[in-house]
Amino acid sequence: xxxxxxxxxxxxxxxxxxxxxxxxxxxxxxxxxxxxxxxxxxxxxxxxxxxxxxxxxxxxxxxxxxxxxxxxxxxxxxxxxxxxxxxxxxxxxxxxxxxxxxxxxxxxxxxxxxxxxxxxxxxxxxxxxxxxxxxxxxxxxxxxxxxxxxxxxxxxxxxxxxxxxxxxxxx
Numbered sequence: 234x235x236x237x238x239x240x241x242x243x244x245x246x247x248x249x250x251x252x253x254x255x256x257x258x259x260x261x262x263x264x265x266x267x268x269x270x271x272x273x274x275x276x277x278x279x280x281x282x283x284x285x286x287x288x289x290x291x292x293x294x295x296x297x298x299x300x301x302x303x304x305x306x307x308x309x310x311x312x313x314x315x316x317x318x319x320x321x322x323x324x325x326x327x328x329x330x331x332x333x334x335x336x337x338x339x340x341x342x343x344x345x346x347x348x349x350x351x352x353x354x355x356x357x358x359x360x361x362x363x364x365x366x367x368x369x370x371x372x373x374x375x376x377x378x379x380x381x382x383x384x385x386x387x388x389x390x391x392x393x394x395x396x397x398x399x400x401x402x403x404x
Contacts, residue, residue, distance in 0.1 A: 234253060237328040239292065244280075248280065256326070258307060258311075258333050259309075260308050260309045263307050264308075265300065265320060266302050266331055269300070270297045271353045275288075276297055298323050300327035303317065303320070304316050320339050321342055321351040323359055362388055364389050371398070374399070376398045376399070377400075378403065381404060
């Protein structure tokens, strides 16, 4: 398969579009043909070596955490997905034509939702939810979300409202 491969830490010049071995799904995993992968701050930080103490790359390696695509094959023990399903997830090694994803973090793309737009959701949605979940916000409390117009902020607003909080949104 073709992938964006990193052979050493550095700037954008270390990203190489080249052949890379096809991944194979193991137990509880799904092989996905990637339609789109979004670019997040964690990606450039990994590429630059800024996360090597806690999230290192093995060279040659792949980066990318968000993806959408079509399931190609499922590993043993996977019952929730079949080949042909359109899916999205936060995963590893998404800057490639194929990506293996744990089935328990994979989600179906709702009918009519664009595959490319779906790839922009996993990390930002998870981040906004985690930020609000860590605060212990409860029904009846008021929360101010600064940056509510961005994707992380919108996710935080949604999480707070789901918990029954009153939300004041700053843009």
